[in-house]
Amino acid sequence: MRRRLLDDRGSVTAEFAVALPAIVLVLMLSLGALAAGMTAVRLQHAAAESARLFGRGDDDRARAVVAGIGATASVGREDTLVCVDLSAPIPGPVPLGPLTARSCALDGGG
Template sequence: MSQARRDRGSATAEIAVALPALVLITVVALWGVSVASVQLACTDAARSGARAAARGESLPAVRALVARAVPTGAAVEISREGDQAQVDVTVQVRAPGATGLAPLTVRARATAVTEPGVATG
């Protein structure tokens, strides 16, 4: 039997083994990009909310502002105490189902110094 005849089908077998691994790596990489995007959105929303709270906008208005900018299901906490306004945003980013990975929790916090004359609470 010749060498070429014995090697027939080995390329197909190698692809069959390697292709699922490549697909999994691609899916996990895309999930990583998605997590980074959610982190940026949460950070930007928390900063905008902290600035709005520091200017003296009502806390419900600040919550609505932040909620529009973050993914659905995000938890938003706002506080204004003393001379600081703080906004915390927390959201879970689920992994693609085929990976079997646990969801990641993304957190963002922003603090701003309140303007003179802004009431606490």
């Protein structure tokens, strides 16, 4: 009888069952952070490129850049600058708010 109380059969299975959800959670958060970082870099690059294109007066190509990454854009002109604000949702299984990027360039296109 005493031998059965000290038996640790099944303890590895129980520990695995407790640790598995934590491992999955850490993996999901890591993938979400990676996706957010990649989206932020793409947004900033697209905002800078489209601001330069809007500044040159090449509106069609600037809109194509924004549409190519699946973002929404708002364009504003202030004094001698054209500023582009981009917004896009973070892809992935974790629903997070949208990321935004802003870039301005000299307005030479009129």
